[in-house]
Amino acid sequence: MNYTKEEILSFLTAEKEEILDLMKQTVNNEENNTITYSKNIFIPLTEICRNDCGYCNFKKTPEDKNAIILKDMDEILEELKIAEKQGCKEALFTFGEDADESPAVVKALEDKGYKNMIDYIYDVCLMTLNETKLLPHTNGGNFSYDALKKLKEVNASMGLMLENSSKRLMETIAHRRSPGKDPELRIDTISNAGKLKIPYTTGILIGIGETKEEIADSLLTIKELSDKYNHIQEVIIQNFTVSPGIEMENCEEPSLMDMIRTVVAAKLLFKDSDVSIQVPPNLNYDTAQIFLLCGADDWGGVSPISKDFVNPTSPWPALEELEKLTNNVGFNLTERLCIYDKYITPEWLNEKLLDAISNLS
Numbered sequence: 120m121n122y123t124k125e126e127i128l129s130f131l132t133a134e135k136e137e138i139l140d141l142m143k144q145t146v147n148n149e150e151n152n153t154i155t156y157s158k159n160i161f162i163p164l165t166e167i168c169r170n171d172c173g174y175c176n177f178k179k180t181p182e183d184k185n186a187i188i189l190k191d192m193d194e195i196l197e198e199l200k201i202a203e204k205q206g207c208k209e210a211l212f213t214f215g216e217d218a219d220e221s222p223a224v225v226k227a228l229e230d231k232g233y234k235n236m237i238d239y240i241y242d243v244c245l246m247t248l249n250e251t252k253l254l255p256h257t258n259g260g261n262f263s264y265d266a267l268k269k270l271k272e273v274n275a276s277m278g279l280m281l282e283n284s285s286k287r288l289m290e291t292i293a294h295r296r297s298p299g300k301d302p303e304l305r306i307d308t309i310s311n312a313g314k315l316k317i318p319y320t321t322g323i324l325i326g327i328g329e330t331k332e333e334i335a336d337s338l339l340t341i342k343e344l345s346d347k348y349n350h351i352q353e354v355i356i357q358n359f360t361v362s363p364g365i366e367m368e369n370c371e372e373p374s375l376m377d378m379i380r381t382v383v384a385a386k387l388l389f390k391d392s393d394v395s396i397q398v399p400p401n402l403n404y405d406t407a408q409i410f411l412l413c414g415a416d417d418w419g420g421v422s423p424i425s426k427d428f429v430n431p432t433s434p435w436p437a438l439e440e441l442e443k444l445t446n447n448v449g450f451n452l453t454e455r456l457c458i459y460d461k462y463i464t465p466e467w468l469n470e471k472l473l474d475a476i477s478n479l480s
């Protein structure tokens with residue numbers, strides 16, 4: 120639907136009967152009762168990052184003894200093989216942005232015969248396709264048009280969280296040390312992915328100091344990108360989660376009501392667009408079911424073997440448990456690939472990727 124900013128804002132501030140009524144609107148017209156997830160393995164290629172987000176518990180510096188400067192291909196392949204045995208179908212490569220601005224990473228790349236991070240990521244994804252049945256999904260921050268063009272060849276889908284479209288946040292604890300979180304830059308990356316026809320995942324992070332108006336703007340920004348390029352397969356509504364030691368350790372997590380309102384608003388906005396609304400179950404362990412009643416229809420990547428390195432203190436529910444809690448509120452649970460079915464066509468994928476996908480079934 121095409122809602123105005125005022126209408127979205129009214130969803131984001133709805134109370135009592137009003138929010139219950141909106142929740143009914145999100146679910147009632149649901150043609151099918153299916154909630155999806157992707158069985159994956161999460162592999163961080165590097166923990167070095169040019170940004171330093173106030174909420175981040177992932178990034179490390181080269182001085183950190185345990186930092187992953189650059190994960191070895193052999194090690195990656197070993198992990199992928201274990202994942203394959205467990206039936207995982209997605210290799211989620213998530214890592215710090217522009218890590219090769221750091222001399223420690225440049226050195227590690229040179230030692231392996233690489234000049235830059237993009238060439239390394241490409242070869243890791245290519246290895247994944249050649250040596251395993253898993254499909255790569257890369258989420259590693261902003262990439263240039265040319266880098267995206269290259270990575271498209273070896274990724275079934277890719278992703279980048281918009282986080283929020285507000286420039287103001289660039290002056291706050293959340294993003295003041297993160298040039299890569301400039302919304303203009305993120306919108307450019309997401310647009311370029313659209314121009315290149317890359318099936319794409321994006322979303323917003325709730326509870327990082329944004330106003331409701333800024334949430335409304337962010338959702339409308341994603342809607343505009345989605346309408347223009349049709350490449351947005353899912354929108355993640357992610358709640359900021361405190362973990363010990365982050366700069367925003369003492370900041371408040373978003374309330375359940377605000378998450379409910381945001382999921383409802385996102386669902387209503389994207390209802391006619393065939394775009395999924397994803398809420399990660401591990402960040403909402405006790406309340407996840409409520410979001411299914413607000414129109415969320417995807418749990419995202421769930422891993423039976425790796426942790427969520429971005430939110431390491433939030434373990435995923437076991438798949439049996441996820442199924443139980445999904446069934447409990449009247450929905451079925453179905454596995455999906457990292458690329459949604461409607462994108463599995465030559466318009467979106469090259470032959471190599473189409474072959475890899477047909478080998479899966």
Ligand SMILES: O=c1nc2n(C[C@H](O)[C@H](O)[C@H](O)CO)c3cc(O)ccc3cc-2c(=O)[nH]1
Binds near residue numbers: 279280399427
């Ligand atoms: O386990 C996680 N998976 C995250 N994923 C993975 C995601 O749930 C799945 O890879 C996609 O749904 C594709 O199957 C992201 C993927 C993106 O493209 C962009 C952002 C994220 C964020 C997370 C995250 O914080 N934790």
Ligand SMILES: C[C@H]1O[C@@H](n2cnc3c(N)ncnc32)[C@H](O)[C@@H]1O
Binds near residue numbers: 280360
């Ligand atoms: C991979 C994605 O994880 C999200 N992310 C980063 N740190 C946190 C946190 N503390 N809580 C929740 N989500 C977070 C960001 O949105 C990033 O883009």
Ligand code: MET
Binds near residue numbers: 215258280
């Ligand atoms: C590890 S966070 C996710 C990938 C990237 N660093 C970003 O914030 O967009």
Ligand code: SF4
Binds near residue numbers: 168176215260297
């Ligand atoms: S959230 Fe991503 S971009 Fe921000 S510091 Fe962490 S790794 Fe870097």
